[in-house]
Amino acid sequence: MDEKTRTRVGGPEDPRAGLEAVVALRRMLEALEAAQVENAFVAGWSWSRIAEVLGISRQAVHKKHAARIKSRYPGRPPGRKERSG
Amino acid sequence: MIFNRFAREARRSVEAAQQEARMLGHDSLGDEDLLLGILRADEGIAAEALSSLGVTLEDARAESEAMFSGALASIGISLEEIRREAGDAFDLRIPDKRRIPFAPGAKKVLEQAVATSVRLGDKYLGTEHILLAILENDDGTAVRILARLGVAPEMLNDQLFAARSG
Numbered sequence: 603m604d605e606k607t608r609t610r611v612g613g614p615e616d617p618r619a620g621l622e623a624v625v626a627l628r629r630m631l632e633a634l635e636a637a638q639v640e641n642a643f644v645a646g647w648s649w650s651r652i653a654e655v656l657g658i659s660r661q662a663v664h665k666k667h668a669a670r671i672k673s674r675y676p677g678r679p680p681g682r683k684e685r686s687g
Numbered sequence: 688m689i690f691n692r693f694a695r696e697a698r699r700s701v702e703a704a705q706q707e708a709r710m711l712g713h714d715s716l717g718d719e720d721l722l723l724g725i726l727r728a729d730e731g732i733a734a735e736a737l738s739s740l741g742v743t744l745e746d747a748r749a750e751s752e753a754m755f756s757g758a759l760a761s762i763g764i765s766l767e768e769i770r771r772e773a774g775d776a777f778d779l780r781i782p783d784k785r786r787i788p789f790a791p792g793a794k795k796v797l798e799q800a801v802a803t804s805v806r807l808g809d810k811y812l813g814t815e816h817i818l819l820a821i822l823e824n825d826d827g828t829a830v831r832i833l834a835r836l837g838v839a840p841e842m843l844n845d846q847l848f849a850a851r852s853g
Binding site for chain 1: 713759769777778
């Protein structure tokens with residue numbers, strides 16, 4: 603890794619930049635997970651199927667996302683007619 | 688309870704800080720949110736001092752966001768690209784039901800604000816005490832946001848004390 607690259611990723615000489623990148627990534631990841639779960643739900647995926655791809659339990663996905671998503675899509679039953687893919 | 692001493696304007700600024708943190712997707716309330724809260728509530732000596740130095744809520748928010756996307760860019764991630772990919776569902780806002788705790792730095796700032804108010808012999812805790820405490824936190828994000836806006840801690844300090852005596 604050359605000097606320039608190390609500076610860019612917040613290498614050992616700039617711990618703050620490195621740590622801040624981690625915080626930013628965590629924040630982004632949370633929002634991205636919420637968005638992609640919502641996208642899958644809208645595409646008709648069931649909670650179980652979403653959970654399986656995420657590698658976590660159905661309960662965990664439901665607990666974290668169901669209330670938010672259902673309030674955004676009232677009346678839509680959790681994905682009965684799944685699409686393939 | 689630490690908030691007993693707080694004047695109404697100071698309380699409002701902390702409530703406004705919570706709203707800013709939620710809107711910007713900060714899962715804990717940091718010292719930069721306290722700064723944004725003072726600007727958003729727009730009351731008291733601190734808001735006046737900030738505004739006299741040309742610091743606006745919009746600019747401070749924009750710097751906070753620029754630091755966020757800059758941090759992601761430093762590890763090769765484009766926030767814009769992700770936004771595009773994920774579509775309308777991508778929303779950094781913290782959902783209404785989730786509590787936003789104070790980050791340790793912000794807690795320290797509020798404690799420091801109380802200490803400053805006592806040291807200055809004031810009977811209340813106003814936004815100026817919160818801002819003075821924010822400025823003492825050199826390592827905080829708020830001081831860096833201000834620096835990016837061309838405002839050094841000493842400038843604000845002077846402005847605050849001038850406003851207090853004026």
